Amino acid sequence: MPADGSPLDAFPASSRAPGAALHQHEMLAAFAELAILSEDIDLLLQEACDYVRRAVGADIVLLYRQNADRRSVELRAGAGIAPSLIGSHIAQGDERSLESRLLRDGEPVIVPDVLDEPRLETRGLLRSFDQRGLALIPLRDGPGTPMLGLLHISTRAPRDFSAEFAFLRIYASLVAASMLRIDALRRRRDEQAARERSEWQLRLVLEGIPQLVWCAEPGAQWRWMGPQWTEVTGRDPDSSLGRGWLDAVHPEDAVAVEEAWGAAEVRGIFEVECRIWHQHDGTYRWYQGRALPTAFELGEPTWVGTFTDVEDLRALEARQAVLVAELQHRTRNLLAVVEGIALQTMAAAASPEAFEAGFHDRLQALARAQRLLSGSEKLTLRHLLETERDALGIVDRESLITLDGPDVLLPSTMVQTLALVVHELATNSRKHGVIARGAGRIAIRWQVNVTGGEPMLDLAWEETGDWPAPAADSRRGFGRELIERALPFQLGASSDYRIAAGTVTCRLHVPLGGAA
Structure with missing residues (x-):
């Protein structure tokens, strides 16, 4: 309505020249054709400003889009202004202003001369652009529909736009309908793009994961499978649909699969x-x-599931079970060895102090053997002998104790007992022989011979020096018990252990099995 509040119909229709009306109808038709074809909102709004500017002979036409707060607008297009102003915002502050009433109630505003209308909040801005005549038309698709924005039409000279109101109202409605159509089209395209992007991402995931992905109906009826199924099994998708996929399952597992499907209907998995x-x-x-029901169609669930390759995992679990069993076996054996060492050492010890020293030394030898067994590299006889020689802590050990023999891999079952044997021989030398006297020589020689088709380790400890013959009533110690009784029992070996004046010899004949 006019700014003075009088009805628009009070302005005489005779102010509209017939030629102007025809021109306006032509503009409406041309813009309607553009609005139907256009899908570019920015281009459409700019054309809307240009069309109406020519239709009514305005100097400036602006198209504002109302913001979500409904108290401010954004300039989206304009004719007769600098393009740099596009995108600027105007916020209404005075609730009593004509602009606020327009934004609040959707009432049009027509001001023949802005200089005479103090209720215009933008009067100063209009004067800065030398504008006098003004019409503000709400952009809405029809009566009672939400307002999308407003159309600003102004002229340098004072002008009453009441005569053009009907045209401007129809034109604004057409612009609003076009905006809604393009907005809806953009939303549909955005939604479609989002769906396609989501489907593309899902396809990437489903086709990229190592699992065999599939969908099925109740009763193991497959309706879809990922490309991994064909890649792995070599079966084409068509032959795998329905229950055809079961042909790729091992016959011995078919019953388990059928039972799992039957249980799934009860358990839900x-x-x-x-x-x-x-x-x-x-x-x-x-x-x-593994599969879960994810959706229901006509009362029936759709099962989405995967098959994951666990062949290597099962092999690792089996290997782990073997290792655990071996560890338990070794632990029991180790405890038995420790118990035997303790009992034998206690029986031979003359005092608690002697027991403590002997038991400690033998446990250290046992610990060294365990460290060798826990290493990642394969253990050779030379490595074991060097470890025991180094443990003696003597300066000239390499000249005092010589090693001579080929590389021989030792079975793990032999290491512990053989290490204790070498330790006992070295302990005897440290108490009574070459190591104790610092004079003489210990030669350790070995070779592998085949006896009866089986590789045998022949190991000799030869110690020569200067010491008296042992007393005739010398007690049998732990070392002799180990060499002459434990070694044959545990390793199936034979031994020859002799001590005389100035000499100690120990010869072992030990089966190597497949380790040599």
Whole structure:
């Protein structure tokens, strides 16, 4: 309505020249055709400003889009102004202003001369652009519909736009409808793009993961499978649909799979381990299957699941079980050895102090053997002998104790007992022989011979020096018990251990099995 509050119909229609009306109708038709075809909102709004400027002979036409706060607008397009102003915002501060009433109630504003209307909040801005006549038309698709923005039409000279109101109202409605159409089109495109992007990302995930992905209906009826299924099994998708996929399952596991599907309907989860054919290996591999119902169509669930290759995991678990069993066996044996060492040392010890010293030394030898066994490298006889020689802590040990023999790999079952034997021989030398006297020589020689088709280790400890013959009533110590009784029992070996004046010889004949 006019700024003075009088009805728009009070302005005589005769002010509209017939030629102007025809021109305006032509502009409406031309813009309507553009609005139907256009999908570019910015281009459409700019054309809307240009069309109406020509239709009514305005100097400036601006198209504002209302912001979400409904108290401010953004300039989206304009004709007769600098392009740099596009994108600027105007906020209404005076609730009593005509602009605020327009934004609040959607009422049009027509001011023949802005100099005569103090209720215009933007009067100063209009005067800075030398504008006098003004019409502000709300952009809405129809009566009672939300307002999208407003159309600003102004002239340098005072002008009453009441005669053009009907045209401007229809034009603004057409612009609003076009804006809504393009907004809806953009939303649909954005939603479609988002769906396609989501589907693309999901496809990347499904096709990129190592699992075999699939969807099924109740009763193990597959309706879809990922490309991994064909890549792994070599079966084409069509032949795998329905229950065809079961042909790739190992026959011995078919019953377990059927039972798992039956249980899934009760438990709400499908879980099974079965073997599936691998075309690359030409064999079956173990897989873990798992699926959950994710959607219901016509009352029936759709199961989404995967099969995960667990062949290597099962092999690792089996290997772990073997290692645990071996560890338990070794632990029991080690405890038995420690107990035997303690009992033998106690029986031979003359005092608690002697027991403590002897027991400590033997436990240290046992610990060295365990460190050798826990190493990652394969253990050779030379390595074991060098370890025991170094443990003696004597300066000239390499000249005093010589090693001569080939590289021989030792079975793990032999290391502990053999290490204790060498330790006992070295302990005897440190108490009574070459090491104790610092004179003489210890030669350790070995070689591998084949006896009866089996490799045998022949190991000789030869110690020569200057000491008296042992007393005839010398007690049998732990070392002799180990060499003459434990060694044959534990390793199936034979031994020859002799002590005389100035000489100690120990010869061992030990089966190597496949270790040599």
